[in-house]
Amino acid sequence: METLFTTVIALVPRLLDGAVTTVAITLLTAPVAALLALIAGLARLSHVKAVAAAAVVYVELFRGTSLLVQLFFMFYVLPLIGIELSPWTTGVATLALNFGSYGSEIVRGALLAVPRGQIEAALVLHMPPSQVLRRVLLPQALPAMLPPFGNQLVELVKATSLLSLITISDLAFVGNALAQTTGRVTMVYVLLLLIYFAIAYTLTLAVRALERRYGTGATVAGAR
Amino acid sequence: MMFQLDYAGELLPILLEASLVTLGATLGGMALALVLGLALALLRRSPHAVLRRPASMFVEFVRSTPLLIQIFFIYYVLPLYGVRIPTVACGIVALGLHYATYTAEVYRAGIEAVPRGQWEAGRALSLPAYRIWRHIVLPQALPPVVPALGNYLIAMFKETPLLAVIGVHELLGTALQEASQTYRYYEPLTLVGLIFLAFSLIAALILRRVEVRLADRS
Amino acid sequence: MPTAPDALRFTPPLDALKLTGIRKTFGGTTILSGFSLDVPEGQRLALIGGSGSGKTTVLRLIAGLERPDAGEIELFGRQLPYRRFAGRLIPDDPPEARELRRPVGMVFQHFNLFQHLTALENVIEAPIHVLGQSPAEARRAAMALLDSVGLADLADRYPRQLSGGQQQRVAIVRALALKPRVLLFDEVTASLDPEKVAEVLAVMRALAADERVTMIIVTHEMGFAREVADRVVFMQRGVIVEDTPAAAFFAAPQDPRSRAFLNLAS
Numbered sequence: 195m196e197t198l199f200t201t202v203i204a205l206v207p208r209l210l211d212g213a214v215t216t217v218a219i220t221l222l223t224a225p226v227a228a229l230l231a232l233i234a235g236l237a238r239l240s241h242v243k244a245v246a247a248a249a250v251v252y253v254e255l256f257r258g259t260s261l262l263v264q265l266f267f268m269f270y271v272l273p274l275i276g277i278e279l280s281p282w283t284t285g286v287a288t289l290a291l292n293f294g295s296y297g298s299e300i301v302r303g304a305l306l307a308v309p310r311g312q313i314e315a316a317l318v319l320h321m322p323p324s325q326v327l328r329r330v331l332l333p334q335a336l337p338a339m340l341p342p343f344g345n346q347l348v349e350l351v352k353a354t355s356l357l358s359l360i361t362i363s364d365l366a367f368v369g370n371a372l373a374q375t376t377g378r379v380t381m382v383y384v385l386l387l388l389i390y391f392a393i394a395y396t397l398t399l400a401v402r403a404l405e406r407r408y409g410t411g412a413t414v415a416g417a418r
Numbered sequence: 419m420m421f422q423l424d425y426a427g428e429l430l431p432i433l434l435e436a437s438l439v440t441l442g443a444t445l446g447g448m449a450l451a452l453v454l455g456l457a458l459a460l461l462r463r464s465p466h467a468v469l470r471r472p473a474s475m476f477v478e479f480v481r482s483t484p485l486l487i488q489i490f491f492i493y494y495v496l497p498l499y500g501v502r503i504p505t506v507a508c509g510i511v512a513l514g515l516h517y518a519t520y521t522a523e524v525y526r527a528g529i530e531a532v533p534r535g536q537w538e539a540g541r542a543l544s545l546p547a548y549r550i551w552r553h554i555v556l557p558q559a560l561p562p563v564v565p566a567l568g569n570y571l572i573a574m575f576k577e578t579p580l581l582a583v584i585g586v587h588e589l590l591g592t593a594l595q596e597a598s599q600t601y602r603y604y605e606p607l608t609l610v611g612l613i614f615l616a617f618s619l620i621a622a623l624i625l626r627r628v629e630v631r632l633a634d635r636s
Numbered sequence: 637m638p639t640a641p642d643a644l645r646f647t648p649p650l651d652a653l654k655l656t657g658i659r660k661t662f663g664g665t666t667i668l669s670g671f672s673l674d675v676p677e678g679q680r681l682a683l684i685g686g687s688g689s690g691k692t693t694v695l696r697l698i699a700g701l702e703r704p705d706a707g708e709i710e711l712f713g714r715q716l717p718y719r720r721f722a723g724r725l726i727p728d729d730p731p732e733a734r735e736l737r738r739p740v741g742m743v744f745q746h747f748n749l750f751q752h753l754t755a756l757e758n759v760i761e762a763p764i765h766v767l768g769q770s771p772a773e774a775r776r777a778a779m780a781l782l783d784s785v786g787l788a789d790l791a792d793r794y795p796r797q798l799s800g801g802q803q804q805r806v807a808i809v810r811a812l813a814l815k816p817r818v819l820l821f822d823e824v825t826a827s828l829d830p831e832k833v834a835e836v837l838a839v840m841r842a843l844a845a846d847e848r849v850t851m852i853i854v855t856h857e858m859g860f861a862r863e864v865a866d867r868v869v870f871m872q873r874g875v876i877v878e879d880t881p882a883a884a885f886f887a888a889p890q891d892p893r894s895r896a897f898l899n900l901a902s
């Protein structure tokens with residue numbers, strides 16, 4: 195038992211270093227992805243055909259191809275055509291673009307779910323479209339977006355592990371390295387899974403707390 | 419740097435062949451996910467906490483941890499305990515386990531949508547639990563969730579490139595191998611992207627058809 | 637013979653609203669065709685007719701929520717540009733059209749209060765963000781209006797915490813806060829419990845008595861129409877069948893169809 199204990203003690207601090215990176219990537223990517231989701235979700239509903247079409251192309255392109263393929267494409271091909279980005283930039287940008295494309299569907303769905311009467315009430319009060327959007331639609335659509343965005347956040351934590359494949363020393367990267375160098379394969383992978391679970395679970399709890407505060411209560415009740 | 423069409427032309431047959439591995443892994447993984455997911459969904463509705471709790475914990479845990487690490491776990495750790503299976507099988511098992519936790523949720527939603535009265539009718543006829551499940555509840559619970567299951571099939575398909583990390587020669591692995599020989603990444607990776615896009619769009623079209631069919635039936 | 641100075645010369649009241657040759661089709665079905673209606677300023681017009689006769693459509697065209705396929709709508713002598721309906725989420729409108737339509741307010745059958753705002757916030761939203769009033773000023777005016785309909789105590793409640801009748805009174809106040817010159821009411825009591833109808837009608841009655849506002853009231857409450865309206869327009873299948881002073885209409889409707897309708901309604 196002594197040896198088990200000491201190996202854990204030896205491994206954990208190094209894994210936690212990686213975990214900090216994983217959390218950092220997640221927290222850096224999430225707002226960018228959310229912003230992209232909002233922009234693309236709104237663009238798809240635009241009355242300017244070119245804007246809506248551009249959004250469709252973006253969303254279908256990133257939803258239709260695999261995240262890992264996108265990551266390798268950005269990592270290996272972009273430098274060849276003269277775009278030099280650091281692995282971090284490449285990783286965060288690709289994750290954000292990928293999750294933004296999925297998120298845009300959440301945004302679109304939530305906006306379309308706001309009852310039509312709310313928009314009409316705003317129009318007969320002579321609000322310009324931008325105000326209808328900002329002051330009537332978005333405040334009512336946001337609570338409906340929270341639960342699916344929460345799920346996406348957990349998916350994002352998991353997806354950050356792919357960045358270990360483009361040389362970023364996140365939790366997965368550190369774990370794989372430790373498994374090879376220490377030979378403590380079982381121990382390392384079990385610890386890896388536990389730490390990922392802890393991160394994801396913490397975020398889930400945080401999102402649930404948010405939902406409780408800003409939850410759907412205030413809006414959905416009135417389909418009238 | 420230019421996209422070289424001749425090179426792309428050479429690659430295409432190789433990659434299309436590799437896409438068979440991708441499709442095979444997807445179908446294998448999905449078969450496993452469908453069966454295991456149903457088992458998990460049923461266990462989670464068991465009246466016995468000894469069955470319910472572990473099933474719930476398994477779903478929560480596997481769903482919240484990266485597929486990539488699960489693949490490594492199955493590939494590197496299991497053999498240490500005498501479980502030796504071919505590389506592709508490792509990949510299929512990882513995909514199947516991971517997605518079973520998603521399909522379990524889908525099944526659960528389907529089962530919960532079956533009206534209570536259906537259960538009560540079954541009990542009133544004093545049918546055994548097995549028969550109620552098999553002949554009354556599941557036939558009503560499953561068809562409506564086919565589109566949701568289809569979505570996870572497509573999602574899983576897009577995660578098969580992860581199997582390249584343990585050396586499965588699916589699309590991405592094959593492309594990277596080719597690229598490492600020629601030092602050209604542009605064509606192989608672009609082609610892989612296009613192939614994924616094509617399959618995804620086709621799958622989405624088929625799925626929409628299925629949804630329409632199901633909607634017509636009900 | 638002395639002539640009166642210009643200022644004293646009789647001028648007929650300006651038409652608040654003038655619809656000319658309106659056509660409206662929904663997916664191939666023609667709902668209105670060649671529909672025309674003049675409403676002098678200050679008139680209380682009851683627009684009545686059977687279900688599906690096109691009453692709501694007329695109001696929505698005036699409010700700019702639908703776009704006519706042909707014809708013209710004039711507001712105080714100025715022709716309204718058509719609303720562009722290309723937007724998939726929010727219909728887009730040239731700013732000058734919004735400006736021209738500003739004198740028009742509308743109250744809906746289903747209230748459509750903003751669900752994320754309190755009663756007071758619903759009322760002050762447009763005065764602050766459309767008219768540019770200061771929050772303090774808007775709040776003072778809104779509280780006075782809410783007080784006049786007996787809702788000052790409930791100003792901080794959300795719509796879902798109010799009864800249907802209370803919600804509808806807030807909705808009327810919300811429209812009034814923009815000081816409209818033309819008010820459109822679309823069956824504002826139709827989705828209320830019977831015992832709540834009276835409280836909303838009382839508010840409208842007071843409104844009709846006090847204000848100079850032009851009102852077009854779509855209603856199935858014949859007693860109320862008789863009491864408040866100066867003029868009745870009876871529609872059937874998108875066509876005006878009878879258009880008479882209210883007193884004459886309720887005393888003896890001329891058209892057999894309006895007679896039948898009135899018999900059924902009362």
Ligand SMILES: Nc1ncnc2c1ncn2[C@@H]1O[C@H](COP(=O)(O)OP(=O)(O)OP(=O)(O)O)[C@@H](O)[C@H]1O
Pocket residue numbers: 662663667685686687688689690691692693694
């Ligand atoms: N958006 C729409 N799409 C298709 N048809 C519509 C639409 N709006 C109204 N109609 C049709 O137009 C006709 C007139 O509708 P409208 O709502 O104006 O009638 P109404 O007189 O207000 O009836 P009610 O007393 O039932 O409210 C109806 O046949 C209705 O089905």
Ligand SMILES: [Mg+2]
Pocket residue numbers: 691692693822823
């Ligand atoms: Mg109507």
